[in-house]
Amino acid sequence: MATQTLQRLVQTEQEQEGGVFGPTEIAVMTTAFDRILPDLKLVDRDDPLVEMIAKLVIELVRNGERDPEKLRKQVLGMHRPAS
Numbered sequence: 441m442a443t444q445t446l447q448r449l450v451q452t453e454q455e456q457e458g459g460v461f462g463p464t465e466i467a468v469m470t471t472a473f474d475r476i477l478p479d480l481k482l483v484d485r486d487d488p489l490v491e492m493i494a495k496l497v498i499e500l501v502r503n504g505e506r507d508p509e510k511l512r513k514q515v516l517g518m519h520r521p522a523s
């Protein structure tokens with residue numbers, strides 16, 4: 441499952457930064473990530489785009505965003521082709 445990608449990256453971040461995220465932040469990231477992937481039709485956890493999305497969600501939460509829907513909209517806004 442693609443959520444494993446997010447969990448792995450969060451764990452790596454925790455180890456490198458010394459416990460940056462609490463349970464609330466992790467739940468927010470997971471909720472947003474699980475909503476974003478179907479929007480982008482991503483199902484393969486080995487897809488490099490899945491890891492890129494996970495890193496972006498982590499970065500946005502690190503910078504203070506705590507609303508899963510706002511995270512989703514920010515990420516989708518960054519990854520939509522220009523019309």
